Amino acid sequence: MRIAATVQDSxxxxxGFRFTVxxxxxxxxxxxxxxxxxxDAAGGSEHPVEELAERMLSNPLTDGLTLSGGEPFEQPEECLMLARAAHENGLNVWSYSGYTYEQLLQGTPAQQALLRELDVLVDGPFLLEQRTLSLPWRGSRNQRVISIPESMAAGRAVLRQP
Incomplete structure (x- = not known):
């Protein structure tokens, strides 16, 4: 998996405490x-998913995994493996994406599989003209914090309640 960095206790x-990739x-x-x-897709460094999973699970205080970027849905297979490892160990999984929920529903099979593995998606591109520091977990007003299980059940994007 090609990554730029990780943060152990974001x-x-x-x-909660997140392992952010x-x-x-x-x-x-x-x-x-x-x-x-x-x-730059050629930047950063390569790391086996298993190594990242070990690092994620090394802290017993970790509440969840957050996939950020870059764009996690441009490496959906690797992100899916890491998300599954998180879920198998009782962690919740969030992802940020410049794609919208609706776009990802129409994405590749791997993108759709990653989407289904998430608990929460923060979707949409960052828009400088809508930049905000007042909304939790997002950088611009157009971005949504979506509960994926509820959205899949409802057949439409359902916003996560605080």
């Missing part, structure tokens, strides 16, 4: 992105 990428590579290239160093 408290800003979802609730910043994947490398993003074709959205949103103006004003706070991680522009993750855009």
């Amino acid at each position: 408290i800003v990428d979802g609730p 910043f994947v490398q590579g993003c074709t959205h290239r949103c103006p004003g992105c706070h991680n522009p160093e993750t855009h």
